[in-house]
Amino acid sequence: LLSSLSDPEGDDKGPEGRYEYPTDISFKNQMDLLGVELRQIGASLSLNMRIKDLTDTWGPQNGFDHVTFQIFIDDPHKTGSTVLPFLNATMPAGLDWDYFIFANGWSIVAYSAEGSGPKSFGTAISPTPLVQTNKMESEVVLRIPGETIGRPESLNGFKVYITTWDFDGIEAVYRDIYPEPKSYHFGGGSKEDPYIMDDILLKIGESD
Helix, strand or coil: CCEEEECCCCCCCCCCCCCECCCCCCCCCCCCEEEEEEEEECCEEEEEEEECCCCCCCCCCCCCCCCEEEEEEECCCCCCECEECCCCEECCCCCCECEEEEECCCCEEEEECCCCECCECCEEECCCCEEEEECCCCEEEEEECHHHHCCCCCCCCCEEEEEEECEECCCCEECCEECCCECCEEECCCCCCCCCCEEEEEECCCCC
């Protein structure tokens, strides 16, 4: 076990606590992070993310829907990006990201910070993580190969910043947000606000 952290239930309301879920009945509290564990298994990492409601209403091949996980990994020995692509947000103070994993019910993609920006995910890298779900525990588990994050000799000092939101698979964009929620759009903000429903920051080899 490299790091573990719990997160309060019911704080899936955005950075300022005013966001509302879309009104369609298929939305529960899929974006509410309850806890994260990061383990090292050989040369790979196992990232276990527990959420309030794990659903598969739309038959996603990865076993979960109505939540995307944005996983930003900060290698303390590298200088990456502070901007979180397409999320109208930046990394927590003092951090930058070098590797980014985008995970939803239909696709898992990994990127490096090279070429990233407000409207660019960065440079696609491989191998991409594997995913499985544990419905009994409402967990989404990512197995991240060491090669994906450059096979570091030590993970001491690494940070892992995780955010949740949702993705419109038809339009292939993050769901936008309006002052009032709609069937498939968030409420309580504007399109310029951060696309972050809940978040959690893991620190390896340091006290949380």
